[in-house]
Amino acid sequence: NAGVTQTPKFRVLKTGQSMTLLCAQDMNHEYMYWYRQDPGMGLRLIHYSVGEGTTAKGEVPDGYNVSRLKKQNFLLGLESAAPSQTSVYFCASSGDRGTETQYFGPGTRLLVL
Amino acid sequence: EDQVTQSPEALRLQEGESSSLNCSYTVSGLRGLFWYRQDPGKGPEFLFTLYSAGEEKEKERLKATLTKKESFLHITAPKPEDSATYLCAYYTGRRALTFGSGTRLQVQP
Numbered sequence: 001n002a003g004v005t006q007t008p009k010f011r012v013l014k015t016g017q018s019m020t021l022l023c024a025q026d027m028n029h030e031y032m033y034w035y036r037q038d039p040g041m042g043l044r045l046i047h048y049s050v051g052e053g054t055t056a057k058g059e060v061p062d063g064y065n066v067s068r069l070k071k072q073n074f075l076l077g078l079e080s081a082a083p084s085q086t087s088v089y090f091c092a093s094s095g096d097r098g099t100e101t102q103y104f105g106p107g108t109r110l111l112v113l
Numbered sequence: 114e115d116q117v118t119q120s121p122e123a124l125r126l127q128e129g130e131s132s133s134l135n136c137s138y139t140v141s142g143l144r145g146l147f148w149y150r151q152d153p154g155k156g157p158e159f160l161f162t163l164y165s166a167g168e169e170k171e172k173e174r175l176k177a178t179l180t181k182k183e184s185f186l187h188i189t190a191p192k193p194e195d196s197a198t199y200l201c202a203y204y205t206g207r208r209a210l211t212f213g214s215g216t217r218l219q220v221q222p
Binding site for chain 1: 156209212213214
């Protein structure tokens with residue numbers, strides 16, 4: 001039981017490049033989330049999903065897209081990376097009620113030059 | 114506007130020196146107050162969920178309490194391995210958890 005896994009662990013992009021971050025969970029959770037964490041600002045919600053095939057915007061969705069084609073996977077895409085997207089990205093999942101505990105992945109550190 | 118504020122930003126303790134971390138919130142319709150621990154370079158790790166004022170939960174040297182305006186994370190006789198950033202977050206039934214900016218705790222031997 002691996003819990004929540006994220007790939008890659010670290011990536012460097014040039015401004016304008018695109019990439020996809022992958023999150024996978026093996027707990028059969030309905031809810032999945034993408035957060036970014038920046039110094040002094042805490043974790044901020046980018047997008048989330050309440051089930052396979054559904055996505056919704058969070059607090060800071062601009063510049064990101066997501067897809068949830070399979071229940072266990074949640075993809076975060078950056079179509080044209082900007083230096084402001086340099087951050088640490090965390091994926092999380094929780095059960096079928098929003099009050100249930102969210103379990104986090106180990107994070108992806110992204111540097112956009 | 115719903116918000117959560119953690120204090121202090123950073124705290125340095127000697128091993129065995131008990132203290133408390135504060136999480137003040139102004140939230141309409143609170144449905145859960147969460148505490149997480151985060152080690153450097155890792156994802157947040159769940160500690161506690163509190164649902165109603167007066168509720169308390171304990172785990173080893175940690176005890177979380179909740180009032181109508183704030184939550185405390187009490188650390189009794191801390192050890193160096195308790196050093197981490199402690200995050201509180203609230204849930205209102207909309208979207209997902211909203212996190213505070215955290216308290217960095219350092220426990221010196």
